[in-house]
Amino acid sequence: YVGPGQEDEVAILSNRHGSRAYTRFLQGLGHLVSLRGQEDVYTGGLDRNNDEHGKHAYVWTDEICQIVYHTATLMPNDERDPIRRSKKALIGNDFVHIVFNESGKAYRFGTIAGQFNYVNVVISPMTRGGVNLGAANPDDAIFYQVTLQRRVGMPEFSPVGDGQLLSADALAPKTQIRKIYVPQKSKQTQFIEGSPAEIAAKLMDKLKNEARVF
Secondary structure, three states: OEOOOOOOHHHHHOOOOOOHHHHHHHHHHOEEEEOOOOOOOOOOOOOOOOOOOOOEEEEEEOOOOEEEEOOHHHOOOOOOOOOOHHHHHHHOOOOEEEEEEOOOOOOOOOOOOOOOOOEEEEEEEOOOOOHHHHHHOOOOOOEEEEEEEEOOOOOOOOOOOOOEEEEHHHHHHHHOOOOEEOOHHHHOOOOOOOOHHHHHHHHHHHHHHHOEEO
């Protein structure tokens, strides 16, 4: 979550909550699970013993796949960690960042720096009257600009293109994953060689050929 006027990594990672519109968006991504003692869901590196990364996480699942979201606002801020290394250790290693941007400014790729960050999905309120109107009541006729940012060298792979304008009512269904299908052959361990850009291109070709997202 990027709050009004925020631009730097530490400020963004320090957010412990967002607007009502942001909360509504999170609820459309998946369901909450408790982290402590969690054995039914792979938690993607989130601590399951001492609440280091918070008490809950958002997770999406279907019959064969699951996705856990590293949600910065659900993770506590440690006074001994003023630059939020603990959060960055998880989020900085994610291939895809989903950014709910209510800063009132364009979100810059690389704001949350990470060696493995190849794609950002950026959701920004576009309602006339400014960001505060969009954050005040998510049930109003608010519109959001959804854009896809790619690291240099990444091929285009999404119909979103330069962006789509969606209403608040359409936003959650548009971003919600219905189902992922990955053939068994793609689960075999494979090694891909090349530069980051070449690896990314090969991975995207593999995903387009072997995966379906509904």
